[in-house]
Amino acid sequence: MKILFLQPNLGAWSTFGRHCAPNIGQAQLAGLVRKKHPQYLLKALDCRALGYDDKTMLSEIEKFNPDIVHIGDILHTTGGAAVVYRYNEAAKLVKEKFPKVTIVASGLVYASAPKEILGRNPQIDYCIMGEQDYTFLELIEALEQAKDVSKVAGLSFRKDGRIVLTNYRPLISDLDELPLPAYDLFPMDKYVGHTYWKGYVETWNSRGCPAGCSFCYEWSQFDTRSTADLKFFRARSAKLVADELELLADKFGMKVVCMMDDCFNVSRRRMEEFLEEAKKRNFAQKINWMFLGRAPYYLRDLDLIKEFRSAGCVMALVGIEVATDEELQELGKGITVEQVKETVAKLRENKVASILTWMMGFENDDEYRIKKRYEAIDEIDPDICALQYLTPMPGAPIWPKYVERGWVKFDDLKTWDFHHPVVPTKHLSREQIGNLGAWAIREFYSKPGRIERVLYSKDYHPLAKLCFRDFMQNVNRFEKASKHEELYV
Amino acid sequence: MSNLMQRPIHITAEDLLQSVQFKKGDFGKIALISGQPQRAQVCLNCLKNPVKNFTFLGYTFWTGEYKGKKITVGNGGFYAPDSAFTTEMLCAGGVEVIIRLGSCGALSSEINIGDFILADKIIRGEGTTSYYVDESFMPKVDERLTERLAKFFSQEAKVFKGGVWTTDALLRETKEVVNSFIQKGAIAVDMVTSPLVTVANLYQRKVAVVSVVSDNLITGELGFNRIEFFDSQEKLVDLAFRFLENELL
Numbered sequence: 001m002k003i004l005f006l007q008p009n010l011g012a013w014s015t016f017g018r019h020c021a022p023n024i025g026q027a028q029l030a031g032l033v034r035k036k037h038p039q040y041l042l043k044a045l046d047c048r049a050l051g052y053d054d055k056t057m058l059s060e061i062e063k064f065n066p067d068i069v070h071i072g073d074i075l076h077t078t079g080g081a082a083v084v085y086r087y088n089e090a091a092k093l094v095k096e097k098f099p100k101v102t103i104v105a106s107g108l109v110y111a112s113a114p115k116e117i118l119g120r121n122p123q124i125d126y127c128i129m130g131e132q133d134y135t136f137l138e139l140i141e142a143l144e145q146a147k148d149v150s151k152v153a154g155l156s157f158r159k160d161g162r163i164v165l166t167n168y169r170p171l172i173s174d175l176d177e178l179p180l181p182a183y184d185l186f187p188m189d190k191y192v193g194h195t196y197w198k199g200y201v202e203t204w205n206s207r208g209c210p211a212g213c214s215f216c217y218e219w220s221q222f223d224t225r226s227t228a229d230l231k232f233f234r235a236r237s238a239k240l241v242a243d244e245l246e247l248l249a250d251k252f253g254m255k256v257v258c259m260m261d262d263c264f265n266v267s268r269r270r271m272e273e274f275l276e277e278a279k280k281r282n283f284a285q286k287i288n289w290m291f292l293g294r295a296p297y298y299l300r301d302l303d304l305i306k307e308f309r310s311a312g313c314v315m316a317l318v319g320i321e322v323a324t325d326e327e328l329q330e331l332g333k334g335i336t337v338e339q340v341k342e343t344v345a346k347l348r349e350n351k352v353a354s355i356l357t358w359m360m361g362f363e364n365d366d367e368y369r370i371k372k373r374y375e376a377i378d379e380i381d382p383d384i385c386a387l388q389y390l391t392p393m394p395g396a397p398i399w400p401k402y403v404e405r406g407w408v409k410f411d412d413l414k415t416w417d418f419h420h421p422v423v424p425t426k427h428l429s430r431e432q433i434g435n436l437g438a439w440a441i442r443e444f445y446s447k448p449g450r451i452e453r454v455l456y457s458k459d460y461h462p463l464a465k466l467c468f469r470d471f472m473q474n475v476n477r478f479e480k481a482s483k484h485e486e487l488y489v
Numbered sequence: 490m491s492n493l494m495q496r497p498i499h500i501t502a503e504d505l506l507q508s509v510q511f512k513k514g515d516f517g518k519i520a521l522i523s524g525q526p527q528r529a530q531v532c533l534n535c536l537k538n539p540v541k542n543f544t545f546l547g548y549t550f551w552t553g554e555y556k557g558k559k560i561t562v563g564n565g566g567f568y569a570p571d572s573a574f575t576t577e578m579l580c581a582g583g584v585e586v587i588i589r590l591g592s593c594g595a596l597s598s599e600i601n602i603g604d605f606i607l608a609d610k611i612i613r614g615e616g617t618t619s620y621y622v623d624e625s626f627m628p629k630v631d632e633r634l635t636e637r638l639a640k641f642f643s644q645e646a647k648v649f650k651g652g653v654w655t656t657d658a659l660l661r662e663t664k665e666v667v668n669s670f671i672q673k674g675a676i677a678v679d680m681v682t683s684p685l686v687t688v689a690n691l692y693q694r695k696v697a698v699v700s701v702v703s704d705n706l707i708t709g710e711l712g713f714n715r716i717e718f719f720d721s722q723e724k725l726v727d728l729a730f731r732f733l734e735n736e737l738l
């Protein structure tokens with residue numbers, strides 16, 4: 001059995017400059033397959049990292065002659081749902097040239113909208129619903145042994161002209177049972193983050209988020225037949241996370257890791273253990289890292305923030321999305337503006353640069369609300385702000401309402417990268433939202449004093465300053481995306 | 490009582506300094522003066538034990554130590570009127586050498602955003618200096634200081650030496666106006682240099698002007714938010730302090 005994990009030549013988010021990391025979802029799948037079936041031949045073809053165009057991609061696939069080609073991504077930061085468009089297009093080329101190859105898709109959108117995907121994309125043979133790991137493993141076993149795939153839970157495929165969904169597959173309870181990702185299959189020396197971070201990698205060591213906000217795009221990782229999967233938080237143990245980082249540093253020479261877990265700091269105990277491991281293994285000297293967390297947890301762990309830098313953490317992300325307590329309550333975020341403000345201040349006090357994510361395009365948003373929201377973001381004063389437009393995803397609790405109103409339609413997803421407004425609000429057109437987004441991001445990155453504070457900081461790690469530099473240099477790209485002029489993914 | 494003013498002058502630099510409780514010796518002999526407060530803040534970060542001298546109408550000055558010598562830094566104004574009165578306050582307060590760390594627009598397609606301009610000729614195009622000097626007055630930077638700055642900066646940066654024209658009217662830089670000043674020898678334009686140098690000349694202080702290019706009137710480039718501009722701004726301050734250390738202190 002020969003399995004190819006395909007990453008076509010994608011771009012990246014408009015604000016990320018040159019940015020590519022190993023496809024962590026594929027690396028995890030490959031690790032699992034290899035553990036169970038070391039005799040299988042596995043290959044990762046990362047055309048994005050290698051700069052291969054579609055022609056070269058096809059010729060590389062021809063050389064390997066795979067039985068199965070896997071497509072899909074688990075991280076929204078690769079380019080939101082817009083990556084699905086690129087995967088589908090690549091799959092079309094693969095199927096045209098190699099009709100016998102079985103194409104399996106999993107990850108964002110494929111997991112939550114298999115009917116829409118399979119209905120529109122005859123080139124894709126199987127869509128994995130929900131969590132991909134064991135479904136993928138069992139599918140390839142079934143295919144190899146010519147067994148009935150309908151016995152594989154968490155799968156969808158075409159049968160007799162109909163799209164069939166197999167049984168729901170429950171989530172993995174213990175992520176520690178998964179092996180380390182097969183990083184060795186990937187061109188690790190080619191990865192770069194935020195244009196300047198050489199030796200960059202993204203890890204994914206916990207799944208789910210206790211908040212499970214109704215608008216969150218992460219719902220699109222899960223099977224819609226369960227309504228609570230995103231909220232089921234599971235995490236690999238701190239020691240295994242540290243083992244992975246150590247491997248990345250020692251074996252692959254990686255220098256910067258972004259822990260892409262939806263919320264890395266859910267458990268104080270796990271955070272304590274990880275910081276301890278990180279210090280013991282001297283990460284600050286060999287591999288720096290950043291993570292995404294929730295404000296109440298940062299504040300719960302104020303004493304731990306003091307240890308971040310000595311453990312190698314140079315940046316930390318916190319989300320607010322909106323900027324009044326009333327709006328936060330409406331969205332069910334379970335946080336307050338004050339908590340976010342204090343988190344940013346405490347991170348700065350401890351020489352850790354902050355990234356704040358926020359959004360616009362919620363159903364009640366009008367110009368006044370958005371401008372007030374920007375004022376609040378400006379006052380919170382993070383070092384970097386990342387703005388995303390509300391993009392209802394299939395599987396998210398808000399999706400049916402948007403479909404019912406006719407505000408959203410499942411299309412080719414080409415612009416669904418969260419940097420293009422794809423839905424209107426009650427008061428604003430997509431164009432108006434885009435103009436406000438472009439205005440806000442320009443305001444943020446041209447504020448006198450902020451630029452000097454970060455760029456010339458003697459406190460922040462150089463990696464944090466390089467990240468700020470990259471965001472600042474790409475403000476104009478965000479503006480162009482916002483106004484639907486350009487595609488960058 | 491007459492409605493006409495009886496006193497010879499409403500307020501002098503000395504009066505102002507007194508009103509902010511300035512004492513003789515509070516300033517250093519050398520001052521590095523920026524237009525933008527944030528650039529002044531970057532200078533402030535280079536000083537050891539800085540103390541605030543005063544804030545007047547939003548213009549703030551600090552004096553601290555650099556390599557054992559007293560140096561004054563501050564935001565001396567964005568435009569001609571504020572640049573004139575802050576320079577007067579500096580001069581009246583005992584500053585002997587003023588180096589402006591500014592920003593400017595380039596008047597040549599050869600000059601890029603982030604390059605440095607050393608003013609060796611000052612071209613008056615603003616209205617403020619007419620209250621200080623007559624029309625024939627030609628403000629002059631200190632030649633030796635300018636030469637040494639140019640030599641020092643050239644070691645690590647792209648430097649252009651030439652005329653700097655000061656205007657009052659950002660949105661009236663028409664091709665007719667701009668080209669006439671280019672023909673008079675201007676390679677850059679700003680809104681500060683002419684009054685700053687004029688007042689320093691009147692007080693017989695040494696003065697020099699080094700600026701980072703923020704935009705280009707010939708190519709139309711706007712670099713106010715470009716990373717090259719901010720990189721050069723950081724370099725400007727760094728080189729200025731190293732210049733003090735190597736050449737003046």
